[in-house]
Amino acid sequence: MTTHTLYESPQPSDPAWTQTAPAPAQPLAYHRQARATGHHRWWRPLVGTAVVFIGVTLVMLVVLIGSEIAGAVLDRPRNDDGDLVWGGIGDNALALLSIALWIPVVLLAARWVQRRPAGTVSSVTGGLRWRWLGLCLAVALPVAAASLGISLLLPESEVSGPELTWAGLSPFLLGLASICLLVPFQAAAEEYVFRGWLVQAVGAWCRSAWVAVIPQALLFAAAHGWGTPWGFADLVVFGLVTGLLTVRTGGLEAAIALHVLNNLLAMGVMSAIAGGLASEETAADMNWMMVAVDVPMVALYAAVVLWLARRRRHHTDVATTRP
Numbered sequence: 001m002t003t004h005t006l007y008e009s010p011q012p013s014d015p016a017w018t019q020t021a022p023a024p025a026q027p028l029a030y031h032r033q034a035r036a037t038g039h040h041r042w043w044r045p046l047v048g049t050a051v052v053f054i055g056v057t058l059v060m061l062v063v064l065i066g067s068e069i070a071g072a073v074l075d076r077p078r079n080d081d082g083d084l085v086w087g088g089i090g091d092n093a094l095a096l097l098s099i100a101l102w103i104p105v106v107l108l109a110a111r112w113v114q115r116r117p118a119g120t121v122s123s124v125t126g127g128l129r130w131r132w133l134g135l136c137l138a139v140a141l142p143v144a145a146a147s148l149g150i151s152l153l154l155p156e157s158e159v160s161g162p163e164l165t166w167a168g169l170s171p172f173l174l175g176l177a178s179i180c181l182l183v184p185f186q187a188a189a190e191e192y193v194f195r196g197w198l199v200q201a202v203g204a205w206c207r208s209a210w211v212a213v214i215p216q217a218l219l220f221a222a223a224h225g226w227g228t229p230w231g232f233a234d235l236v237v238f239g240l241v242t243g244l245l246t247v248r249t250g251g252l253e254a255a256i257a258l259h260v261l262n263n264l265l266a267m268g269v270m271s272a273i274a275g276g277l278a279s280e281e282t283a284a285d286m287n288w289m290m291v292a293v294d295v296p297m298v299a300l301y302a303a304v305v306l307w308l309a310r311r312r313r314h315h316t317d318v319a320t321t322r323p
Contacts, residue, residue, distance in 0.1 A: 030124055030250050031203030031212040039115035045201035048113040052197055055105035063098040088278030089171065089271075093178040100185035106192045121196045123251025132249075135312075136257035139304050144261035147297040148269065154289045165274040175271030183267060187259040188252075194220045194239065195246045195255045213243035227284035234291045235283055241302050254305045258298070 028036055071084040079085050107118035119126040198216035217239030221232050242255035270276030
């Protein structure tokens, strides 16, 4: 009597003796992860994107309502427009919190709408690769510090910023604490929406990484508002480079690391300046000199990360195929 296991065992005389179990499926590239399960349908990325947009709007509304309730209880003052005044530190913290809450929105949309593991938004391995993230942070720190340091030495732009006056020890420490607590989640949330969800939504239909990466870079720049043409161009370049890093390394870690360090250092400096965190100036307001510093630094970071990814492929689990 022939015994059976998962596959029927062929006899030595059987031509099938030389056959083995089917080869495992090749891994999908990062931008194709929406097709990682058998549940993909052409309409799921569209519906999921609508759910993400609605969810982002709702969480920001929840933060606003919570702020209004807290303001009423604490009898906070209002400005001439009727908006609550929490001060530069408080208003900045609320803005960061409202963005940080985008992360669960994206993960739930992937799980509920696209019916795939939420971790596939993080990387091709189904979750954040913490050791790889730590290595990318180590690379990003000197690059972001050098970029900021050189920028501080440049002549003042025509756009007037806050006057360089020491904020005081207590306001500085309070502002710095709120930044260290919220900025990592805020920066990561922007990566999950733009380099994560949007790249994979387009990638669900298109094999080309470039086609998947370009739309989100333009939307990322537009989301920061219109400041100067130079600032818009810088944000587009940042979106393109981090998008390609995400696809090439198989996850969001490299993009998150650079974004987090850029924001932490810049806002950390602003927290030391009186009224610095109340400033509405963003990366969209860059002048050409700052862009001339920032773009080469971003390119340098990308080059080092890609070199490390090739050297440490077994640690980063980079997708090996581009279906």
